[in-house]
Amino acid sequence: MSIHLPPVVDRLSSRFPKQMVDAVTDLTTGERLVAIKNVTVNEDFFPGHFPGAPLMPGVLMIESMAQAASVLLLQEADGTILPHRASLRGVDGAKFRKPVAPGDRVRLELSVERRRATMARVRGVAYVHDQIVAEGTLVMAIEPEPALVHPTAVVEQGAQIGPGTTVAPNAVIGPHVTIGPRCKIGAGAVIDGHTVIGEGTEIFPYASIGLIPQDTKFRGEPTRLEIGRFNVFREFVTIHRGTEGGGGVTRIGDHNLFMAYSHVAHDCKVGNHTIFGNGATLGGHVTVEDYATISAFSGVHQFCRIGRHAFIGGYSVVTKDALPFAKTVGNRARNYGLNTIGLMRRGFTADTVSRLRHAYRLLLVSRLNTTRALAQIEGDPDLQCDEVQYLVDFIRGARRGVILRRATRRPDEVSADE
Template sequence: MSLIHPTALIDPAAELAADVEVGPYAVIGPDVRIGRGSKIGAHCVVQGHTTIGEDNTFFQFSSIGAAPQDKKYAGEPTQLVIGDRNTVREFCTFNTGTAQDSGCTRIGNDNWIMAYVHIAHDVQLGSQTILANNATLAGHVHVGDWVIIGGLSGVHQFVKIGAHAMVGFSSAISQDVPPFIMADGNPAAARGFNVEGLRRRGFGPERIAAVKAMYRQIYRAGLTLEQAVEGLPAIEAERPEAAADVQLMRDFLAASRRGIVR
């Protein structure tokens, strides 16, 4: 029994692994490559210079690899690269990159992407994330591993969201969200740190205590951000088991250009 529905339109130049499934009325363009075990649902359109890894599932009616929604785009051969084991639900839209950035929109592994999610040009999405219904990532947004973004939330272009952060339902994110932080609201504000998520991911008491100390120093000690950053090495020295977590926070804050949610 064929894995390609007879109504699907697949360009002869496209490269599909032998066991890729393609549903009714799907359209796949000439510069598309799809790895083994992946499934393309009914009425999906996969186009552009798009590479999809292994064991991904795309539900019906998604647009994957279309040209970026950027007036500066002039037809350059930019890319969309998707990793392995991602689940993409109905009516999602993922665009390729632009020449003004890296030229590549990139999605990692093991992400759970719900219906109507938009991933714009040059977004860099990590792995193990959850994007709830109607989450919208504007151009050039960077999202770290294990991030959760609530439904109907919008992320402003060039914003960065650090690993293990959580964004609440219907939030407007116009500044960076540091690692581990929970933020929500319009405009968004920090509401605490993602302690339950860290426990579920195997963080022990010492690491969680270090994250709590960083949160208090940055958000509850009445310090400027510069003063708070200066005190982070002391937390690392007190809790060496969390050295990598403290370094993650220090690196994120040093790279922030839009300021952080406060």
């Protein structure tokens, strides 16, 4: 099982200054955990315990169990970590059955006996091979991690700061802002308006989040900005809240990266796992779907859509909808065919890529007009898959039109992987 242990173990208060758990091999969230501690001769506690007969101290066996218990209690099923700290408050019935020496591989098996909001009893048993070497019941406290706000930061009354969030010097947070757990707010950042920011989001210095839109029709009406989880906003990024005429909400999903100086205007909808290059700019009411990439200094006209897995090249100007799965580049932007390499890197099968490539050839290279090309794509059973159907639906649903103008190359110059 792949769990990044240091961030979880670090939430064990007053722990031994070393990670005592090497790996987690089995985890049933909130119920049971199996972990491994490999005892090596270079452990720093062996020289004094004891010279000539090194043994692992019993207190460090308990420490290993406590660190494993913190993973069991704080690790969520979706891979996130609860914004709390665990602390060992007591040990009941501790017994040390056999000595543990260098070269032993200790298997730690822990199970939750009882859990309340702030306390838990965890049964721990340590094995070397199939023999019990230590056991006991750990009494663990689970407490919310406090937010850390620098004294020079301005957090107005009414703002809500989640547990584990840090606010750096000179940041300004308005009265209607809600920030989730474990966020990082950089020095000099400004967050205002009716803005909600999800957990784990990092806002770098001097970003401006949730200020009023650059729309002359805006008259101060109460509109919102909703930001999901685990987003990154680099230096000088600007994100504006919505307008009444556009639905009142600017919305950003999860796991997005906004590089320095990028801009999201009012009433935009940004999906998940997108990347905005330095200076990438969205006009108002733009929709950017999942896994799209908008490269440096590109601009997207208001009311346009950027399809899933679309790639917009640097310094491009997009004035119509950019097709999903494709490379769109230039001023004014043209379509350079399927983004084959990007799709393969994201796990698309060769069969799906082949079907999409064929569909794009009918749209871009054949002499069929768009209506006839779409009819041929839908009528060919060899092209049918969810991705191709989504491409067809995307084109049919366009209100501003789509970018189907091919780059200025003859058909026989088009590479086989486009």
